[in-house]
Amino acid sequence: MEIKILGAGCAKCKTLEKLANTVVKETGVNASVTSVEDIVEIMSYNVMMTPALVIDDKVVFKGRLPTKDEITNLITK
Amino acid sequence: MKNNKKIKLITSILFVLPALILLYYYLKPLVDYVTYTFLSLSEESHIGASVNFFIYDTIKILILLFLISSLMGLVNAYFPIDRLRVYLTTKKMYGLQYFFASFFGAITPFCSCSSIPLFIGLVKGGIPLGVTFAFLITSPLVNEVAIAMFLGLFGIKATLIYAISGVLVGTIGGFVLGKLKLDRYLTDWVKEIQADSEQETEQWEKDNTPFIDRLPTIINEGWSIVRKVLLYVIIGISIGAAMHGYVPEDFFTEYLSADKWYAIPLAVLLAVPMYANAAGIVPVIQVFVAKGVPLGTAIAFMMSVVGLSLPEATLLKKVMKWKLIGVFFGTITIFIIFLGYLFNLIL
Numbered sequence: 074m075e076i077k078i079l080g081a082g083c084a085k086c087k088t089l090e091k092l093a094n095t096v097v098k099e100t101g102v103n104a105s106v107t108s109v110e111d112i113v114e115i116m117s118y119n120v121m122m123t124p125a126l127v128i129d130d131k132v133v134f135k136g137r138l139p140t141k142d143e144i145t146n147l148i149t150k
Numbered sequence: 151m152k153n154n155k156k157i158k159l160i161t162s163i164l165f166v167l168p169a170l171i172l173l174y175y176y177l178k179p180l181v182d183y184v185t186y187t188f189l190s191l192s193e194e195s196h197i198g199a200s201v202n203f204f205i206y207d208t209i210k211i212l213i214l215l216f217l218i219s220s221l222m223g224l225v226n227a228y229f230p231i232d233r234l235r236v237y238l239t240t241k242k243m244y245g246l247q248y249f250f251a252s253f254f255g256a257i258t259p260f261c262s263c264s265s266i267p268l269f270i271g272l273v274k275g276g277i278p279l280g281v282t283f284a285f286l287i288t289s290p291l292v293n294e295v296a297i298a299m300f301l302g303l304f305g306i307k308a309t310l311i312y313a314i315s316g317v318l319v320g321t322i323g324g325f326v327l328g329k330l331k332l333d334r335y336l337t338d339w340v341k342e343i344q345a346d347s348e349q350e351t352e353q354w355e356k357d358n359t360p361f362i363d364r365l366p367t368i369i370n371e372g373w374s375i376v377r378k379v380l381l382y383v384i385i386g387i388s389i390g391a392a393m394h395g396y397v398p399e400d401f402f403t404e405y406l407s408a409d410k411w412y413a414i415p416l417a418v419l420l421a422v423p424m425y426a427n428a429a430g431i432v433p434v435i436q437v438f439v440a441k442g443v444p445l446g447t448a449i450a451f452m453m454s455v456v457g458l459s460l461p462e463a464t465l466l467k468k469v470m471k472w473k474l475i476g477v478f479f480g481t482i483t484i485f486i487i488f489l490g491y492l493f494n495l496i497l
Contacts, residue, residue: 081266084378112266112468113339121232121271137227140367 220372252320255288280328288320446493
């Protein structure tokens, strides 16, 4: 599974990245977490509000910080 | 979310919300009691008055800030930006679209690091540059922190004046910038996006997490805004409290009073390089006003601090050529100065 965090270095984006990493570790799901800071690439996902969470090239959250439970649900599905 | 968790959440909201409102209404006698009776500071003494002012203002502003940020979070949850984009491109507005874009810029909170994706997103959706500018101008100008600080320190009338004039600056500024045909001064990759723009018809209700499940996040975010600005509020109010006592009356009025024609441009010019956030700057402005600086000048100063900043300009560099940034900032500056004069005349 490929998890991407979209966001050009704002505070919430960093929190989301940490959160995603924690969830991946705790659930033991085989997934890579990368953070995308390039604005051109961010825009290719048609996201207007950062941070956004992308799982396997699909935007699942944008413009807000999801809770840990929400992320866990999404990646263990 | 589990049912018992839901019940817990609802009961805590039912308790905390009235408690906060009660605290807000009875704050003055409470703080008086703490400072004059509990800490046994004299009511006449300088230190007593300063401590009282400091505690009262800090708590009042933090309550307001928390309530307003949570409220804005709610609005934001139900007014996703994608919906605005579809709305602005599909409806015929007869010029009102500038007003709507500006108004929505005021009520949607977003962090300044989102301004570039937002800008591109709007351009990509085929929204004219002027309308996008209207949104971009008002968004930082009228934000939850500024509103809470104004409400706490200046009262409701000044807050309304501030909010309405912020929306007006955005509306008129966007309209004027739209008429200037500035599209050629966008950076090249943005121009490409603009050329490929298409009217969005995509579904916007993708995020269908139920309201009750989103509530904790919204409240958390409201709380995190309070935590983030807490330090600035304290610093700002400390400076304000100190200035209240020690800066002589009429100190600022010598340079910034209404009858000096250069007062407003000077205030605005002083403000642009300052990137202090609203939380830190409003308590200081309140002292300016208490010491005789007219409200119009103060509002102009305040708007320039939050609406025009160098960090924002460097962010915008990714999407605009310097010339456009210059025109953008110049236009806003002129309108702010104009508004300042207007308020000093009519208030």
